[in-house]
Amino acid sequence: MTDRYQDLVHTPVGKFLVKNLGLPNPPKLERYRPDAPLVDGTVLVGAAPGSTLGSSVTDALATLSVATTSTLDEGARLKGIVLDATGIDTAAGLDQVQEFLTPVLRSLSACGRVVLLGTPPEQAATPGRAIAQRALEGITRSLGKELGNGSTAQTVYVGSGAEHAIASTLGFLLSPKSAYVCGQVIRIGIAGLTDAPAFDVAAPLAGKVALVTGASRGLGLAMAQTLHRDGATVVGLDVAxxxxxxQREMAAIGGESIILDITAPDAPQRIAAYLSEHHGGVDVVVHNAGITRDKRLRNMKTENWHKVVEINVDAPQRITAELLDQKLVRTGGTILGVSSIAGIAGNNGQTNYAASKAGVIGWVQELAPRIAADGLTINAVAPGFIETDMVKTIPLTIREAGRRMNSMSQGGQPIDVAETIAWYASPGSAAVSGNVVRVCGQSLLGA
Structure with a gap:
């Protein structure tokens, strides 16, 4: 859907009004193009004394063909800043973050990236380390709201033993693929998986099979197209x-179609049978299909409550259980759920939807450690305000609030959610499991 306000502010008249009236000023976000470098510029890399990820960061960025520097020349511009803060183990030591970032932030280009690397606070051996490492989240969440101009800030916790499994995540966060992801916390090597194979940066999913439900339009179609771009054979599923x-959209990407209602009693078995017969299994399972039936709880009909929960979380759990029981998700495979910021922050008139999307988070967090022994991962995305056909039904004032109440002052695009799904799906993300990443432009709602 067109954002007319965003179009206006980039005209001469719009720029004048924004400057003189203090109106929201949504920047033009850079998004990934296959014909462009993954990171179009130089990344400054630093480390606090005693930090442990230096060689891992250097190796990862070299694998990604990202230009790096350890010093900033006068007048130089930066596309990204990475600080290894794993060595900070006291509250006083947090001064090192400020002393490193403050002199260089003004050199960050438009749509720049800041990534702080730490160790999981839950793995801290001392109170001081737990304080310092947890504080990194507060820094990046606030910094993400300060940077402006389309720039973002994230925290990445790297668990013990997962030091060499960070390339995929750094590539995602430093590149335009994460255009609408800001203020997020990502944990690597937490759910029992600490290693990741080498991967083809241009086609990480070559030879893989991906199932995407709700694939005919909107987010599901963007996911299918992006997974295909990354090399996957896509099996799209939707209702009659x-x-x-x-069928038209899947044919356009050389994919396949399954026409099926995922709430049918035999849906898990039919999906499993198709994947077994045609592909001998599956590598990526994206549970995107979902619906809304909005009413305040006092006016909610039982059938609308039940249908939303059934489609959004119960059916994905049943389908996944069947695929796992039949051992059809191949080693190194991943299961991906679609949550929502409504499941994190709640939303007026969406108790059923919020319940289902919070349920997705509970499912992801419970299943992640159980499937790690089989070399499998599970994660979720939590979209915020994304410009799909669905937003056309939202009243104008609420729609504008959804667009402006985030650090980007605009709605996201379906590709933003799809890029996050593709990052999760990459073999290089094999140590990323149990995560819920919001794709919301750092919405003011939720955490």
């Missing part, structure tokens, strides 16, 4: 009324 759209 959308069969023509699904």
């Amino acid at each position: 009324p959308l069969a023509d759209d699904l």
Whole structure:
């Protein structure tokens, strides 16, 4: 859907009004293009004394062909800043973050990136380390709201033993692929998986099979197209009324179609049978299909409550259980759920939807350690305000609030959610499990 306000502010008249009236000023976000470098510029890399990720960061960025520097020349511009803060183990030691960042932040280009690397606070051996490492989240969440101009800030916790599994995550966070991801915390090597294979940066999913539900339009279609771009053979699934759209879109990317209602009692078995017969298994399972039936709880009909929960979280859990029982998700495979900021912060008139999307988070966090022994991962995205056909039904004032109440002052695009899914799906993200990453432009709602 067109954001007319965003179009206006980039005109001469709009720029004048924004400057003189203090209106929101949504920047033009850079998004990834396959014909462009992954990171189009230089990344400054630093480390606090005693930090442990130096060689891992250097190796990872070299693998990604990212230009780096350890010093900032006068007048130089930076596309990214990475600080290894794993050595900070006291509250007083946090001065080192400020002393490193303050002199260089003004050199950050538009749509720049800041990434702080730490160790999981829950793995801290001392109170001082737990304080310092948890404080990194407060720094990046606040910095993300300060930077402006389309720039972002994130915290990445690297668990013990996962030091060499960070390339995929750094590539995602430093590149335009994470255009609408800001103020997030990512944990690597927490759910029992600490290693990741080498991967082809241009086509990480070559030879892989991906199932995407709700794939005929919107977020699901963007996910299918992006996974195909990264090399996957895509099997799209949707309901019978959308069969023509699904078959047309899947044919355009050389994919396949399954016409099926995921709430059917035999849906898990039918999906499993198709994947087994046609592909001998599956590598990526994206549970995107979902619905809303909005009413305040006092006016909610039982059938609308039940249907939302059934489609959004119960059916994905049942389908996944069947695929796992039949051992059809291949080693190194990943299961991906779609949550929502409504499941984190709640939303007026969406108790059923929020319940289902919070349920997705509970499912992801419970299943992650259980499937780690089989070399499998599970994660979730939590979209915020994304410009899909669904937003056309939202009243104007609420729609504008959704667009402006985030650090980017605009809604996201379906590709932003799809890029996050593709990062999770990459073999290089094999140590990323049990995470819930918001794709919301750092919405003011939620955590």
